[in-house]
Amino acid sequence: MSTRPTLAVFKFASCDGCQLSLLDAEDELLAVAGAVDIAFFPEASSRMLPGPYDIALVEGSITTSHDAERIQEVRKQSRFLMTIGACATAGGIQALRNWGDTAEFLQAVYARPEYISTLATSTAIADHVTVDFELRGCPINHHQLVEVLSSLIAGRRPRTPTHSVCLDCKRRGTVCVTVAQGIPCLGPVTQAGCGAICPAYDRGCYGCYGPVKQCNSESLGDHFIATGSTPGELVPLFRNFNGYAPEFRAESDRLARRAEGV
Amino acid sequence: MTEARTIRVEAISRVEGEGALHIRLQDGQLAEVQLNIYEPPRLFEALLRGRALEEVPDITARICGICPVAYQMTAVHALEAALGVSISPEIRRLRRLLYCGEWIESHALHIHLLHAPDFLGYDSGLDMAADFPQEVNRGLQLKKHGNRLLEVLGGRAIHPINIAVGGFYRAPRREELAALIPDFEWGLQAAIETARWVATFTFPDFTPPYEMVALVHPDEYPFNAGDLKSTDGRTVKMEDYEREFEEVHVAHSTALQSVRTAGRTSYFVGPLARINLARAQLSPTALRLADELGLEQPCCNPYKSIIARALEVVHVYEEALDILRDYQSFRPSRIGYQYRAGAGSWATEAPRGLIFHRYSVDEHGKVVTAKIVPPTSQNQLQIENDLSTMLPSILHEPDDQVALKCEKLIRSYDPCISCSTHFLKIHREEIPCRPPGV
DSSP: OSSOOOEEEOOBBBHHHHHHHHHTTHHHHHHHHHSEEEEEEEEBOBBOOOEEEEEEEEEEEEHHHHHHHHHHHHHHHHEEEEEEEEEHHHOOOOGGGGOOOHHHHHHHHOOOOGOOOOOOOBBBBTTTTTOOOOOOSSOOOOOHHHHHHHHHHHTTOOOOOSBHHHHHHHHHHHOOOHHHHHHOOOGBBBBSSSHHHHHTSSSOOOOOOOBBBOOOOOHHHHHHHHHOOOHHHHHHHHSTTTTSSHHHHHHHHHHHHHHHTT | OOOOEEEEEEOSSBBSSSSEEEEEEEEEEEEEEEEOOOOOOOHHHHTTTTTTTHHHHHHHHHOOOHHHHHHHHHHHHHHHHHTTOOOOOHHHHHHHHHHHHHHHHHHHHIIIIIIHHHHHHSBBBHHHHHHHHHHHHHHHHHHHHHHHHHHHSSSSSSSOOOEEEESSSSOOOOOHTTTTTTHHHHHHHHHHHHHHHHTSSSSOOOOOOOOOHHHHEEESSSSSOOEEETTSSSEEEEGGGEEEEEEEEETTTTEEEEEEEEOOOOOSSHHHHHHHHHHHGSOOOHHHHHHHTTSSSOOOOOOGGGHHHHHHHHHHHHHHHHHHHHHOOOOOOOOOOOOOOOEEEEEETTTEEEEEEEEEEESSBBEEEEEOOHHHHHHHHHHHHHHHHHGGTTTSSSSSHHHEEEEEEEETTTOOOGOOOOOOOOOOGGGGOOOTTT
């Protein structure tokens, strides 16, 4: 019997990009694959072993009643359950349905919506089961994934940076796009992890890594309004890939109420 | 008494996204074959409505983590058609370069980690690495080059952030791209070795009569411009796509499958279709190699898609090198536009085949309607037809062997099931979403 920890990768509603990140860690992939026993990772291997599993990576959000049951089973079979990415952590872009009429959405996409079985909401894994660690990002950063897996294999508790994207722009030497160009940027309220890419390409951050701890989204929203944006324009900025994360959700709802003059 | 036999592949492995296969036999005769997609719907076409058109490339990228650029490229071209924007030759070349990055990353992954194990008898590319370290490591290096190019040009490999309607948020500096040249020179040679390697595999003798469709351009290998050409000789203008190809709702299931409008027949898209229809536009090295490896003209063996994919990797390395060597930074990186109400459609070639988008927008730059047809929904009916063709000849074999052979055939298409925003087949009572024991 192998003494290496067993690894399983589970997919719910998602694009596959976060589990692909593991295969995208080209330099470390074979080393990681050697340090764990890949027991269940259908995208990469036809070998599928039964649980329990030492480490489970969970990608995607819960959008069907079947998946709401399946995540309970996955939890029971997993010693350490880690969500990977914005879908699993905050509901993903598909959580936009949470503000809409899902039945009407289905009619817009499918000729026979009555055949499609889906929940009215897209929700985070932590809304359904206890999550031991959340790796943020849309997509996650594969360097962070390898770091976290290495920690787990070594028996350490994983740590990822919890500062804002703003700090990474300063480190990178990027001139602030909000200050210099007046571009609305979510950098001050978004958790680091991407490497502060967007401002380095002359555009504002759109929040792929979700809200940073103790962020003041309301103050940032007010600053953008004071510098010329309308509340209506700002709603979609907070309401995208991590839009259903509580802090971003509260701010987009506030801006939406303000846009409607409520 | 009648005898029923059911063969199920509960989770098709080494494909992108999650799907299953159900084969039902009655008295030894094939009764039904279903490629069963159980990806939950994410309703992209609905949630795009009301969003600013500038957000469309960022949002549609999230349909697929393996081929986000295909969604971004198709979206920006369709929206530019709606807005009446003409991009500059510099932007056009840079977009070709971006697509090169995605093709390298996606093809190298499929060839080395997902598909080659089928020919060599392994469960995964990772298991194969113990016996084929050189080949697997070469594949990982190639994949890394594709990702590195996407990082420099797109900001990151998965869900690039630098793709805008009208062009790029920022054109890279010359030295940023020039730094990639040494790796790409090595990669071109490595890609040639990979093509020679996969051509030595043993291929099942299976050549159904296909209608293949690809985007063909007189001067360049299929990427993001041209007309839709079919191996039956017909040529269709991109704007007529929806007249010639239709998404059909099959009565007995919830599938939306693309068919030829005339005759409701299946068609085949992807690397093999492109090589068959645009072989003459391959780069000089890729074209010589296709001849050297004896790839038939046309080749109708879906298993040989791995050779087509490898030849395309050679092609895109050579094309990328041409662009990298000549590149000078330029302004503007993005062509400006005025909002106007209108509609636009476009098709491009994703790594796994033709992809089509149509959008209508209003005078405030907001999306009114969106239609997205991913490559795998276009191949889905063809895959099912292939399975129906192959199955009678292997039904005497045990279930696990039948299932394995079916999976191999499906994998040769490099299906991208997460893209399946609207080609679902859901049979609630049969959804096999659980791993064994869970």
